[in-house]
Amino acid sequence: MEKKNIEKARILKNQALTPEIYEMVVDVGKTLDAVPGQFLNLYCKDGSRLLPRPISICEVDEKMGTFRLIYKVLGKGTEEFTTLKENEKIEYLGPLGTGFTLEESDNKEILIIGGGVGVPPLLELSKRLKGKKRVLLGFEKESILTGDFKKVAREVTVATTTGTEGIKGTVMDLLEEGEYVPDRIYSCGPKGMLKAVQAWARERNIPMELSLEERMACGIGACLVCTCKIKEGPHIEDWNYQRVCKDGPVFNGEEVVFE
Amino acid sequence: MISPGKRPNLTVKLSGVELKNPVMPASGTFGSGREFEEYLDLSRLGMVVTKGVADVPWKGNSTPRVAETYGGMLNSVGLQNPGIEHFIREDIPFLQTHDTRIMVNIAGRSIEEYVRVVRVLGNQPVDFLELNISCPNIKEGGVAFGTDLDMAYQVTKKVKAAATQPLIVKLSPNVTDIVAVAKACEAAGADGISLINTLLGMKMDIKTRRPVLANTFGGLSGPAIKPVALRMVYQLAKEIKIPIIGIGGISTWEDALEFILAGATAVQVGTANFRNPRVMMEIIEGLENYLKEENIDSIEELIGAGHESKEENPC
Numbered sequence: 001m002e003k004k005n006i007e008k009a010r011i012l013k014n015q016a017l018t019p020e021i022y023e024m025v026v027d028v029g030k031t032l033d034a035v036p037g038q039f040l041n042l043y044c045k046d047g048s049r050l051l052p053r054p055i056s057i058c059e060v061d062e063k064m065g066t067f068r069l070i071y072k073v074l075g076k077g078t079e080e081f082t083t084l085k086e087n088e089k090i091e092y093l094g095p096l097g098t099g100f101t102l103e104e105s106d107n108k109e110i111l112i113i114g115g116g117v118g119v120p121p122l123l124e125l126s127k128r129l130k131g132k133k134r135v136l137l138g139f140e141k142e143s144i145l146t147g148d149f150k151k152v153a154r155e156v157t158v159a160t161t162t163g164t165e166g167i168k169g170t171v172m173d174l175l176e177e178g179e180y181v182p183d184r185i186y187s188c189g190p191k192g193m194l195k196a197v198q199a200w201a202r203e204r205n206i207p208m209e210l211s212l213e214e215r216m217a218c219g220i221g222a223c224l225v226c227t228c229k230i231k232e233g234p235h236i237e238d239w240n241y242q243r244v245c246k247d248g249p250v251f252n253g254e255e256v257v258f259e
Numbered sequence: 260m261i262s263p264g265k266r267p268n269l270t271v272k273l274s275g276v277e278l279k280n281p282v283m284p285a286s287g288t289f290g291s292g293r294e295f296e297e298y299l300d301l302s303r304l305g306m307v308v309t310k311g312v313a314d315v316p317w318k319g320n321s322t323p324r325v326a327e328t329y330g331g332m333l334n335s336v337g338l339q340n341p342g343i344e345h346f347i348r349e350d351i352p353f354l355q356t357h358d359t360r361i362m363v364n365i366a367g368r369s370i371e372e373y374v375r376v377v378r379v380l381g382n383q384p385v386d387f388l389e390l391n392i393s394c395p396n397i398k399e400g401g402v403a404f405g406t407d408l409d410m411a412y413q414v415t416k417k418v419k420a421a422a423t424q425p426l427i428v429k430l431s432p433n434v435t436d437i438v439a440v441a442k443a444c445e446a447a448g449a450d451g452i453s454l455i456n457t458l459l460g461m462k463m464d465i466k467t468r469r470p471v472l473a474n475t476f477g478g479l480s481g482p483a484i485k486p487v488a489l490r491m492v493y494q495l496a497k498e499i500k501i502p503i504i505g506i507g508g509i510s511t512w513e514d515a516l517e518f519i520l521a522g523a524t525a526v527q528v529g530t531a532n533f534r535n536p537r538v539m540m541e542i543i544e545g546l547e548n549y550l551k552e553e554n555i556d557s558i559e560e561l562i563g564a565g566h567e568s569k570e571e572n573p574c
Contacts, residue, residue: 004298004536005537048330050331050533050534051325051327051534077327214322214323215326217533218288218294218532218533218536219533220297222288222290222294222533222536223287223288223336224287224319225323225325225334226322228322241319
């Protein structure tokens, strides 16, 4: 078996979508396989920032060998990424992690709920799911990717906490509107949002997949820093830590234990 | 002199056991190797050092468990592990399918816990035991044993008495006198010393104005700690007779060579595995090329070579 390695991708595009959120498109120069919900480890050139940055895959063209990545500037590492120019190279490892499951979506009512920088991985998912898709997106101020979702989903609604776009509120406010009960829910976003989505889905007995976020180091399942609690039995205390980077980021939402 | 066309010899003898090369992962950065199989051939490694294992499963600390720092990182995993029974059932059979040596890192909160793990491993196909008395992330045991001379002596003596494999004791740098701790372990029967484990540190989040790690403190590792680690290996090499495994920020073959020159018989690579899962292959190849270019037959000639008196005194 040929061993995997860190590889170089050529940057085709790297631009700001909002003051804090950037879009980077890279060409890896070969065909590839990727599952929605997986991520890439991106490397800083400055070696004093030694850990890779896990960035979720927003869109992928497997034949062309290109990834579209949306990242939020959160520190020195992602700040360095914003300085990269077209045709420059960036080192990456991946795709990594366990993504969403795509089966059983034909003719189903699918509800996709995204919050903030958790929205991007749901785009590739929305493209690949076959059912009737309704998308709820929540942001603080400015929305991203709304137009892209409109191309692939039946209905897209937006909420912002500041009220600058869509309704003033959160995705939970969108969810409470009307009597819509989907067959399946897919969600990615901040922990508080996922917890609320989980409670809503549980009340109605709807199966769900949740994509979690946690600070990572290796991204390949070795270091055990990015753990989350996953239910292992009927009792509340029956849980064990699993690795967000390897066993996830996507988990069966029914089994995720939030604090 | 190395004869033309002959490959330089990277084998080293550690406490009487031959390793094909002196490069191995540091415990806790490599699991039991399974996650790295996609990236490297485990059979190329001098040894695989497993994640610390205790007598029963440990869940570890809350998240966040990691924070990056300048040239390094902090972790507060807290020795999460599935326990020795699970380890023997799942991990040893896996490691046996590879042509490499196995060192099992032993975690415990009391002498009795350490001894129980070592007893269970007694009839297992394991080449070395590494006694972890230096983890800064657990409340009892761990580093408490490694920072007290008498406790370091007692735990080493009792574990050695129960062990059937050579015992390496992994030391903490968070002490005033590393030589005294190492000598206590040597006197108690340790077959080797590995050092350094992580340095206790912390990071503040200036947005939340609180510590980043859920555990407040964590262990600092990575290139930032290399000079401290190298100094401690150098200090010990002059004072103890048992072999030393050097650990601390090793990321390149040059780093590995520095530790060997300082007196390390072998080296462990830790945090660097997180940046580049193939880094140990590059280190092994780098050492081999160095020997070739410098016309040195065996890497063992270089162990402690940095201690030989210099021609000129700089003072």
